[in-house]
Amino acid sequence: MSESESEAMLPDGFPAGLRVFVVDEDSVALRMLQKMLLQCGYEVTTTDFPLQALELLRANIGNYDIVLIDANLTCMDGFELVENVCREISLPVIVLSTDSEFKNVMKGIKYGAIDYLVKPLRLEELKLIWKHAVKKYLNEMKNINESSSMDVNISHLTKKSKDLVRKRDAYDDIALKDNLTSQKRARVSWTPELHAKFINAVNQLGINKAVPIKILDIMDIPGLTRENVASHLQLNKNNRKIAPTQVHK
DNA sequence: CTCTTAATAT
DNA sequence: CATATTAAGA
Numbered sequence: 001m002s003e004s005e006s007e008a009m010l011p012d013g014f015p016a017g018l019r020v021f022v023v024d025e026d027s028v029a030l031r032m033l034q035k036m037l038l039q040c041g042y043e044v045t046t047t048d049f050p051l052q053a054l055e056l057l058r059a060n061i062g063n064y065d066i067v068l069i070d071a072n073l074t075c076m077d078g079f080e081l082v083e084n085v086c087r088e089i090s091l092p093v094i095v096l097s098t099d100s101e102f103k104n105v106m107k108g109i110k111y112g113a114i115d116y117l118v119k120p121l122r123l124e125e126l127k128l129i130w131k132h133a134v135k136k137y138l139n140e141m142k143n144i145n146e147s148s149s150m151d152v153n154i155s156h157l158t159k160k161s162k163d164l165v166r167k168r169d170a171y172d173d174i175a176l177k178d179n180l181t182s183q184k185r186a187r188v189s190w191t192p193e194l195h196a197k198f199i200n201a202v203n204q205l206g207i208n209k210a211v212p213i214k215i216l217d218i219m220d221i222p223g224l225t226r227e228n229v230a231s232h233l234q235l236n237k238n239n240r241k242i243a244p245t246q247v248h249k
Numbered sequence: 250c251t252c253t254t255a256a257t258a259t
Numbered sequence: 260c261a262t263a264t265t266a267a268g269a
Contacts, residue, residue, distance in 0.1 A: 187259090187262055211252065226251090231262060234254070 015130040016041030019063060023053040023081070024070040024096065033068070033096075033121070040127050050081055057089050065133040070096040070119075071108060079111050083222050086112030092132040096121070111222050188228045197221070198232060 020042045024030040027048040037044045045064065047053055050073050057067065067085055071078030078095075086093050092115075095108035100118040108116040114132045117125055188194070201218035202210040212230040219229070 190261080213251075227263070230252080231264085233252095235262080237253090238255095 018042045018130045019065045020044050021064040022046045022068045023050050025073050036123050036126050067091050067093045083111040092136045
């Protein structure tokens with residue numbers, strides 16, 4: 001709260017070197033983006049050829065920390081790309097678009113994106129994206145118990161994570177407030193529609209073969225996990241058992 | 250390793 | 260309350 005001047009200057013300890021991969025069909029916008037990202041002190045790799053984006057990412061696993069994808073593509077469905085990248089590459093993906101429609105934003109998130117930024121982008125927003133990379137990393141560390149499948153990619157962030165935790169207070173004013181779409185994996189909301197798909201899958205399989213993984217497979221909902229389904233399945237079984245009156249409180 | 254259940258946590 | 264996570268046995 002004591003500093004207010006340096007807007008363009010990067011604060012001490014700002015996570016420079018974040019490796020950002022950007023996909024945008026519009027090469028002009030792409031250039032601007034690149035420029036801004038560079039101003040943030042990030043390492044930037046760009047492509048204006050979305051059809052190759054996934055391939056490039058595949059070929060460079062471990063070389064990037066975060067992915068930015070403009071969803072307004074003409075050569076393919078931008079959200080499909082988002083979904084595929086999220087599925088295949090374990091990196092935080094941020095959707096970019098000029099469309100601020102709630103529905104569209106939801107779509108981006110639903111397809112696995114960790115955030116959705118509406119163009120035109122402000123430097124301020126880009127300065128904050130490193131948080132997603134760190135958060136994703138922290139979550140994975142928490143989830144993955146003993147698995148040794150974490151690669152060198154992480155060591156790049158590890159040091160910074162510690163640093164950032166310590167320095168968090170310094171960034172709080174701007175950082176803590178941008179919680180639009182980040183946070184941990186959102187809990188599943190079993191809307192009637194989603195539940196319907198669940199029921200549908202169960203029926204399709206037959207009550208005996210209706211096992212979490214198969215249900216999940218048939219439902220084909222991005223981001224939905226086996227655990228989500230298992231939990232819901234359990235709930236439904238229980239409900240049937242003790243349908244009516246319940247002794248409680 | 251996945252499935253199921255119950256218990257407990259968020 | 261609704262959903263998630265954990266623990267233990269199959």
